Amino acid sequence: MGGRKTYPGFDIGPVRADVPLFLAPMEDVTNLAFRLIAKRIANPGVMFTEFVSAMAIHHRAHKTLKKMRVMDQERPLGVQIFGGEPHTMAETARVAEELGADILDVNMGCWVPKVCRTGSGAALLKDPELAETIVAGVVRAVKIPVTVKVRAGWDWSLFAAPDLARRFQDVGARMVTLHARFAKQGFEGEADWKLIQEMRKAVTVPLVGNGDVRTPEDARRMIDETGCDGVMVGRAAISNPWQLAKIRAGLTGDPEPMGPTLEQRIDTATEHAKSMIAFEEGLDERQQVTTLSPKERQEAELRGIRALRGQLPLYIKGYAGAAEVRGQLSRVASVQELQDILAEFQKRTEEQTPPEVQSVR
Numbered sequence: 001m002g003g004r005k006t007y008p009g010f011d012i013g014p015v016r017a018d019v020p021l022f023l024a025p026m027e028d029v030t031n032l033a034f035r036l037i038a039k040r041i042a043n044p045g046v047m048f049t050e051f052v053s054a055m056a057i058h059h060r061a062h063k064t065l066k067k068m069r070v071m072d073q074e075r076p077l078g079v080q081i082f083g084g085e086p087h088t089m090a091e092t093a094r095v096a097e098e099l100g101a102d103i104l105d106v107n108m109g110c111w112v113p114k115v116c117r118t119g120s121g122a123a124l125l126k127d128p129e130l131a132e133t134i135v136a137g138v139v140r141a142v143k144i145p146v147t148v149k150v151r152a153g154w155d156w157s158l159f160a161a162p163d164l165a166r167r168f169q170d171v172g173a174r175m176v177t178l179h180a181r182f183a184k185q186g187f188e189g190e191a192d193w194k195l196i197q198e199m200r201k202a203v204t205v206p207l208v209g210n211g212d213v214r215t216p217e218d219a220r221r222m223i224d225e226t227g228c229d230g231v232m233v234g235r236a237a238i239s240n241p242w243q244l245a246k247i248r249a250g251l252t253g254d255p256e257p258m259g260p261t262l263e264q265r266i267d268t269a270t271e272h273a274k275s276m277i278a279f280e281e282g283l284d285e286r287q288q289v290t291t292l293s294p295k296e297r298q299e300a301e302l303r304g305i306r307a308l309r310g311q312l313p314l315y316i317k318g319y320a321g322a323a324e325v326r327g328q329l330s331r332v333a334s335v336q337e338l339q340d341i342l343a344e345f346q347k348r349t350e351e352q353t354p355p356e357v358q359s360v361r
């Protein structure tokens with residue numbers, strides 16, 4: 001594409017992000033099943049797991065340990081951990097490294113009360129000394145690069161992130177991501193990208209900007225306006241890895257990929273469900289599921305598909321009639337049922353709308 005500006009990847013210590021595009025850590029979203037799909041379709045520079053509780057790992061909770069499962073085809077992968085206690089954070093970082101993480105990311109952005117009450121997540125923005133101690137301890141505990149994801153501060157009274165980021169850099173953090181909102185905001189209002197621009201002055205390690213990047217244009221504009229090295233995308237990628245692929249192309253200068261077609265969306269939703277179930281069945285750990293009883297398989301199917309219910313409607317969002325099947329999708333209990341609902345939806349949609357005028361966004 002003649003002369004279009006491209007945006008280079010960069011190194012995070014020994015790990016190369018080929019493209020300056022990061023899939024955000026998202027609880028219940030960026031699990032192994034989704035990451036494998038996102039990798040294949042969008043191939044971002046680095047993807048992050050959903051956050052993993054250090055306290056749960058300390059108690060060897062099996063379900064939480066599974067969240068740190070890494071497969072070779074999804075590398076480079078960052079495992080994100082949260083906690084407010086230096087020893088368990090260091091211990092959990094070591095477990096993540098042993099399980100194959102390429103990057104260890106420390107969460108200092110989660111604002112939900114359940115997390116902050118324990119002194120974890122964004123609560124650390126209020127305690128720079130402890131935050132620094134945690135990052136320093138994690139850096140000492142592992143050989144893989146350590147990164148930190150922060151919000152701007154606890155509330156508007158203090159833009160705490162620049163001071164914190166400088167501290168983290170000084171104790172060995174290799175990259176900082178700023179979600180350009182204050183913790184008190186939750187997801188309200190728009191992300192204030194000026195905060196990212198300010199933050200740029202605080203650190204020399206790679207800085208990743210985050211908040212409200214939805215399109216290739218947004219991604220380029222965030223880098224151009226703020227001077228950050230890369231962008232992290234969250235919500236725009238949920239059930240929509242194709243959008244992530246478009247954003248990738250916007251940064252590499254490659255032609256924007258076409259589609260997806262409704263058929264691709266439906267196939268991917270089904271694949272996503274099957275993969276969720278396979279991991280629920282423990283396929284990733286055992287390579288085969290013949291040891292499960294029929295009842296266990298049925299339970300795993302329900303657990304896997306239930307965990308995906310909220311995301312399924314997003315696969316077909318924007319199509320006429322999608323809202324009507326949302327209710328059905330929110331109750332779906334098996335792959336067969338999912339396939340039936342989506343097949344019926346596809347049939348109706350194709351009857352109504354010639355494919356060339358289907359518009360989705």
Ligand SMILES: Cc1cc2nc3c(=O)[nH]c(=O)nc-3n(C[C@H](O)[C@H](O)[C@H](O)COP(=O)(O)O)c2cc1C
Pocket residue numbers: 024025026027028029049050051080107108109110149179210211212213232233234235236
């Ligand atoms: C469903 C959901 C789950 C999230 N879980 C996490 C998490 O586990 N760790 C984290 O650091 N941020 C989490 N976030 C925040 C995102 O990583 C990101 O910072 C935020 O969504 C802003 O980016 P966006 O505007 O591109 O969505 C979550 C966001 C959403 C929507």
